[in-house]
Amino acid sequence: MAELSVKLLEHTPEPERTIATAARICYAPVDADELFRTLSDEEVEKLVNLIIKSGHLSAVEHAVFTFAVDGISRACSHQLVRHRMASFNQQSQRYVKYSHGLGFITPPAIDGNSSAKDKFDKLNNMALRIYRELLEEGIKAEDARYVLPNSTETKLVVTMNARELLHFFSLRCCNRAQWEIKNLALAMLEEAKKVAPLLFKEAGPSCNRGPCPEGKFSCGKPWKKIR
Numbered sequence: 001m002a003e004l005s006v007k008l009l010e011h012t013p014e015p016e017r018t019i020a021t022a023a024r025i026c027y028a029p030v031d032a033d034e035l036f037r038t039l040s041d042e043e044v045e046k047l048v049n050l051i052i053k054s055g056h057l058s059a060v061e062h063a064v065f066t067f068a069v070d071g072i073s074r075a076c077s078h079q080l081v082r083h084r085m086a087s088f089n090q091q092s093q094r095y096v097k098y099s100h101g102l103g104f105i106t107p108p109a110i111d112g113n114s115s116a117k118d119k120f121d122k123l124n125n126m127a128l129r130i131y132r133e134l135l136e137e138g139i140k141a142e143d144a145r146y147v148l149p150n151s152t153e154t155k156l157v158v159t160m161n162a163r164e165l166l167h168f169f170s171l172r173c174c175n176r177a178q179w180e181i182k183n184l185a186l187a188m189l190e191e192a193k194k195v196a197p198l199l200f201k202e203a204g205p206s207c208n209r210g211p212c213p214e215g216k217f218s219c220g221k222p223w224k225k226i227r
Ligand SMILES: Cc1cc2nc3c(=O)[nH]c(=O)nc-3n(C[C@H](O)[C@H](O)[C@H](O)COP(=O)(O)OP(=O)(O)OC[C@H]3O[C@@H](n4cnc5c(N)ncnc54)[C@H](O)[C@@H]3O)c2cc1C
Pocket: 082, 083, 084, 085, 086, 164, 167, 171, 172, 176, 177, 178
């Protein structure tokens, strides 16, 4: 079974200093280059906290993060690409023939039920076998792939600026999100926090920052200030 893997490939070198500089330039009589070099760490912290708290998030757009994501299903990648402020490149099922095998993602609910797992594996194996038979009959991979299920593993690179990441974490780290994209979002948040701990301190579901906005769909988790 394919396993989720999330790596932060690249990011704005000093994301929090960059954001603080962008925010401070609005009110500073000096140029941004000088601000970037001279702002103290305390000033950076204060500015980043202020921006996050006030919700004036345009400055946050100047920090960008690129992730390598492996081991998610096509069902999950379809949910991910709905986030329009992100940039994506995904392994193509038109140009890549799965000649070295193909992974499938098994939902935990199916994995924990032997009868369901048996049916699930049967269907995946049959789809893979027919996919290969179609290729052997000269059908192009772009057409043969129509028999592959939503569970088919995929790989992609996704880039988001920090504003979009905060929004994405708010929706997809929430208990309302499906388990797979939630696991993905939590793994991305963990990576992002390593390089921008101030920026992502309270990132995650909305209930990290205030009462749940989900109304009757709320999971019921009470809001507790996290620090
Ligand atoms: C729990 C859950 C259940 C869902 N269920 C369904 C479902 O049943 N069916 C379904 O189709 N989708 C579903 N979705 C997907 C959802 O509708 C959104 O497409 C997805 O979450 C992307 O969110 P977004 O549009 O806020 O953000 P993004 O696309 O990431 O955009 C970020 C923000 O930019 C702004 N923005 C982006 N594009 C525009 C625009 N064209 N005009 C104005 N402002 C814009 C908005 O403020 C937006 O919030 C679900 C999502 C979640 C989290």
